[in-house]
Amino acid sequence: MSTKTTFKRIALATVATLGFGILSVVPSHAAGMLADSLLNAADGTSTVSSTTAVGVDATAKIVYSAVATSGADTATISGSITSVPATSGAYAVSFAATGGADSADSTSPAGSINVLTNVISTSAGGRVTKYITATFRPDVSGTYTIAIKTAGGINNQTVIWTVTATAIPAATAAASTIDYKSGLDANAYGALCYLTVPYCFGNGGSVVSLDSATATWASESANDPSINAAGAYTYPVTGDTAGKVVGSGLVYFSNKANILTSNTAVAVPMTASISGHGYVRISSPGGDTAYGTTVTETTAKGNTLWSQGTYGQRKAFQVVSDGTPGPATVTISAAGVVLGTVDIVFTGVKASIAPATGKLTKLSKSYIGVLDQATVTINGLDAAGNVLASAGIAKVTSSDPTDTIATATFSGDVVTVTGGAVSGKVTWTVTDDKKNTTTFVTNTVKQKGKFVLTFDAATYGPGEKVTWTITGTDSNGSPVADGVRNAFATLDANMAVATLGVGSLPETSPVFTSGIATGSFYAPATASGTFNITTTIGTSDSGYAAAVAAGTTATKTVSSFSISNAPVDAATDAANQAYDAANAATDAALAAADAADAATSAAQDASDAVAALSATVAKLVASLKAQITSLTNLVIKIQKKVKA
Secondary structure, three states: OOHHHHHHHHHHHHHHHHHHHHHOOOOOOOOOEEEEEEEEOOOOOOEEEEEEEOOOOEEEEEEEEEEEOOOOOOOEEEEEEEEOOOOOOOOOOEEEEEOOOOOOOOOOOEOOEOOOOOOOOOOOOEEEEEEEEEEEOOOOOEEEEEEEEEEOEOOOOEEEEEEEEEOOOOOOOOOOEEEEEEOOOOOOHHHOEEOOOOEEOOOOOOEEEEEOOOOEEEOOHHHOOOEOOOOOEEEEOOHHHOOOEEEEEEEEOOOOOOOOOOOOOOOOOEEEEEEOOOEEEEEOOOOOOOOEOEEEOOOOOOEEOOOOOOOEEEEEEEEEOOOOOEEEEEEEEEOOEEEEEEEEEEEOOEEEEEEOOOOOOOOOOOEEOOOOEEEEEEEEEEOOOOEOOOOOEEEEEEOOOOOOOEEEEEEOOEEEEEEOOOOEEEEEEEEEOOOOEEEEEEEEOOOOEEEEEEEOOOEEOOOOEEEEEEEEEOOOOOEOOOEEOOOEEEEEEOOOOEOOOOOOOOOOOOEEEOOEEEEEEEOOOOOOEEEEEEEEEOOOEOHHHHHHHHOOOOOEEEEEEEEOOHHHHHHHHHHHHHHHHHHHHHHHHHHHHHHHHHHHHHHHHHHHHHHHHHHHHHHHHHHHHHHHHHHHHHHHHHHHHHHO
């Protein structure tokens, strides 16, 4: 028998066996779904992995597929937790059937449910596909393993779902809110009212509303008339106020900026402390604490917000007077995180008034130009110097009876001075409703002047900090008016400078205070030589009009300093010396060449002279020889004659 024939017989036998099996499960209630499968709907595998935070639901999308033999066939899905962290008490998995992988879950009871009941539309059965969402909420951080199983089918498969739970981030100061009301007695939790959206204080207190556009609480603190110029809540105290509630606060715990949808911070025991004067108490659903300088809840229970499920993040505290005046600071913290502070001043009777010294409330300008304005806040003070909620200004008078130097008005505790057309100094006297007085001084000056740029040193090293100063004086020699002045039309530097994240070259229109504008930058790190800033006059310079009228170009002024860069300077000196040495060597070589040429010429001249002398000597010798020969011949002749 061939191999091919053997395989055919095995296949036929298998088909026959399956056929008999199918025929045997045709009774009124089928034995189960055929060819059933249970898989991860996202990737078709038999595993699902999820990550969530403690107390936040994790979900798994799975898909069930099978062939029903009749409308009576059913299948069930169940979930069993096979492993959890040691301290966990979470054992419930819920399921909901959906119309598709991305459709919304329908409401279904928790536990093992018959998710396929009534989904088969024909009595003849057929292919059944069902999408299911499993939900599990971990209660502690760690890893959970869940087996999701089917029953009522042939295969009855299992999907293993692994859930990793992380700890919930603690509430942060940036995301949390503390709203305080001075003079409001919100006794305990029952005095806080709950509406559909906002919360409010009881006893007619102001509503702390929700800004739906930004999903943040809109604090009412800024509208509290008890806040003084220093930003502290004030409350007048006398001996009979000891033990009385002087204000209440509402604390909202959050770890996310969007409190409507993202906050997951659970309530934890809150601690309230107060320093200076007074006492605090915490009111929450878990019970009230006694008053003290530092109090901590014994329970974490809080007031649950309407959109935060089971989280309790809203609690209240009260402040009580000890009957003594002075400053106090309330600090609210939870789980070691300071969520915020509230500054309070228990004040006595007003004893005096004085100009405020705070950065935003002191005299904004000492030197004002024509129609320029300066403001100052006047504080009411008790005998101990504590700032009251109001100064109670009654009038402001001037040392300038003509009101040509400046004029003044006041609104609440703020006095506004407007510069007039005449230069000069004005002393202002402020009087309150108790006849207390205080004074301050303003100077009205010209808005145009002369502007001079200088540096704090003549020489800087590479990268060294350079402090620049622009001094502006009006035509009377007084400082120019405070504020922005167009000192220069143009300003250019011959080298690039470094700011290292801070500072800059001067601006053409800097801000002047008492006639001075100042700033800094850093000298170039690799340069050497002279650093120049070239400026031309601007519209605030008194020379500008003259320059324009004359139709001339504004005169340029150069402000300079030297950059002493030792390595660069040494290298430059060495290069210069090498250059000079090279020039000297060249000169010496040229001189030597000239000397050689002269020697060669002299040698040639000598050679020529020797040759000429030699020729002359030769001639003389030849002549002498001729003379000797002639003389010899003469002697011979004489001898012959004598012998004869």
